[in-house]
Amino acid sequence: MIKKVLIANRGEIAVRIIRACRDLHIKSVAIYTKPDEHCLHVKIASEAYCIGNEAIKGYLDAQKIVQIAKECKADAIHPGYGFLSENYEFAKLVEDSGLIFIGPKAEVIKKMGNKNIARELMQKNGIPIVPGTKALNNCSIEEIKEKALKIGYPVILKASGGGGGRGIKEVWSEEKLEESLEHCKKEAKAYFNNDEVFMEKLIENPRHIEFQILADNYGNIIHLCERDCSIQRRHQKIIEIAPSPYLSEHLRKIMGVSAIAAAKAAGYTNAGTVEFLLDDYNRFYFMEMNTRIQVEHAVSEEITGVDLVVRQIRYAAGEILDLEQSDIKPYGFAIEARINAENVWNNFSPTPGLISAYYPALGPSVRVDSHIYKDYVIPPFYDSLIAKLIVKATSYDLAVNKLERALEEFSIEGVKTIIPFLLAIAKSREFRKGFFDTSYVENNMQKLLEKIKNDEKTNKDESIAAISAALNKHLKGE
Structure with missing residues (x-):
């Protein structure tokens, strides 16, 4: 039984894991470097320990992280995503120290972490590769x-x-x-x-389709349907959709069977993702396997009702997978938009600084995963992701409507974010119709930026008109 988990990460994903621990009545241990002492994960964890003054170095110090876990009597370590999450040497160190690594075994991480080895393994097991x-x-x-x-x-x-x-x-x-x-x-x-x-x-202009895998330690594996991660900028995902608005039920079934076969070939346990490229002729190819929780895991949770982080902890503790593939019946569509602190007008450069106001979107079937708050200072040392907006609706069209509404309501002041850019995508005809692939953002960049300019001008004109009308009323004594 796991009673205490150390989270070897920071920011949004650390907050997400701490909340899962709370749901399971498990104590959580946060680690942080000096620049993160005011980060939300430090404030809400059961315990918190500083691991150094240098921003990134501490989160990469495997020996020190394991040492703190043992000293505070943690049973397990959750690596989150990024940092040491796919470092097999770290996973092995955790295992050798008598602690539970919440993720796959070190040998699996090593095998799937090398794309060449992974390609050969897939080819041997009949999974199509590029x-x-x-x-x-x-x-x-x-x-x-x-x-x-x-x-x-x-x-x-x-x-x-x-x-x-x-x-x-x-x-x-x-x-x-x-x-x-x-x-x-x-x-x-x-x-x-x-x-x-x-x-x-190079598969030109493919769709990026990935399947969420869930497996216990006893050979039981299912998938939680797919996510369409084709909306990318420079190979970085910015919007993810579950399920894909493009896939037919027949293609979904075939790809899902291949995803499970890939996981079985790897001897996979816990949560992971099998990623495919899908070409114009509906031919799909294995791309890679991510041996960790994904940034976009929330959309899979929303359409299936399965809490992936809670399940990660439970299966790491030795529980048996109590779900059959037939139990997974996705309902509706979920869309996640990654809100990055970046200046769209300066080639998407990061914009660290003080958040002077924070008004996250609210309402039915709207979820925000974040670690920021009013007066929080975004440090300049890390990835620019500061929040994830997730919406859900009964159809893809309604989900896009909800995404548009939520992005219009979402307000972060003090730093520039890519919210206007995400809104321009949400309003585009191609996105609404599902007519997009991995080249969409790059091919439509100027059109999207022009859309932002026009929206900003319209908003400015409407504000001026409203002020003018109010002033006229005042002068007339109304």
């Missing part, structure tokens, strides 16, 4: 050029240990191959301390 190569690091540039010609341009270079949209480079011609390879290797080394790179055929 045509590509093994690691290229020991190949000459001439050999690499030959492989690219055999695959056929355009191709895409990927970091074997990558994720989160990093360590990826599209190559459209041989002239750019060598330069792109060096760029990809450098980024892979910088972000993942592993410069191993491989090559795949």
